[in-house]
Amino acid sequence: MRQARGRAAEDAALAHLRDRGLSLLERNYRCRLGEIDLVMREGDELVFVEVRARGSERHGGAAGSVDAHKQRRLRLAARHYLMTHPRAAAWPARFDVVAISGPDGENEPHWIRAAFDGAS
Template sequence: MSRARGTDAEAAALRYLERRGLRLLARNYHCRLGEIDLVMQDDSTLVFVEVRARADARHGGAAASVGPHKQRRLALAARHYLMTHPRAAALPARFDVVAISGPAGENEPEWIRAAFDCAG
């Protein structure tokens, strides 16, 4: 995926989630352990969001591309975020995926709440 397509997908996901009441805390949070596309707050829950865009559904589509390796990297980056943002660490947290399939803007994003669990 091109950098421009990734940026467009993140912007679309952000607009989509903000329209549903989530509040942006950080965008493209990165540390040496990984990167989180969007860190948001949904009422009193901290939400780490992975945005995935795919032109078509071959190979399982956008949501299926967040496999175990990517989940581990996201969990490590989330732990780093929590260590550096103590107020956020007091909130319950979850990992969501926003999947954008097809040409940009053609399909409604698919928001998968609590897409995976990184307990432990």
């Protein structure tokens, strides 16, 4: 059930971002250092996207769940992506979060551009 909810949240986030002009480069990029839900491109900018779904806003909600530890793992996975995709390494990059809340993820995705920086 949790996997299905996560996949549905990623699908909703992807549709939301595509509707706003971003293009998908890779989905669920995994390496030993971590995972990036969506790697996208907006113009000449590379966008690493973390998708979070939560049933309620308690305890910080979906966006609040991207804590310092999660940010560090995302930065490490992004560095790995850039090392293995040298053409993409030339583009400026940012980290976005798409937060989806509600018991069944029924709320509109909340897109947080440049949610945190790439420096650790």
